[in-house]
Amino acid sequence: MGQGLKSWSLSPSTLDDDFLAEFECVALAASAQNTLSSFRFLTSRSWDPNYRYLLSFKQLKELEIQFSCGGGCSSRVDDGIIISLARAMPKLEILKIGGAPCGTATGATVNGLICLASRCPNLSKLRIHFQASSLIDAATSAATPTTLDDGRIVRRKECALTGLVVGETPIPAESALTVTLMLLRIFPRIVEYTNREWKTVVKTIEDFGRMGAFVHRSGKTDPSLQL
16 A cells, blocks of 8 residues: 555455454555545445544545445444544545445434535535435424534535435335425435435426525525525
């Protein structure tokens, strides 16, 4: 591993649960934290890695860790993990953790999604487990976050995200419009979904895109999210 390392990709046939710790040790010894912009780790196994070993690599633009949810969801990605990654890697353009989200209602909530949009404005592709129900709750609650964890006011500018992999993420059919509106508030450029169960969301997104509509709450623009 040289000092100018920019990309790392691995698809192991066997997997050591301490792999990321070992990778961090070797990479830091080679000063790769200053140059590494792409990290991809693909395995067909279920896996619950410790993401803190990646937080030193602040130059990352692409982070993909793919593992299987076969035989039961193995993703333990939550708001804490997503917020830590977003804070450490503001240059992220592609973030993919796990495979396509499964039907288990788990993962990041609206808090993690807002943090990604605020701290990673160049993010264009996203695949993580997330809870669609949290978007519904936020739309009907005054508890939608207006500040980040360090006290700064959320400034959700024109986040570049256009592609969101939703997989089998469960969503009540009657709540499709609500989910659409909340996603557009967080990711105003989003145009691409993958899941036919979300077809109502897709159609509404497309309609809003054609109309160039602005999303309002109670007839007024929500200044906390800078719509």
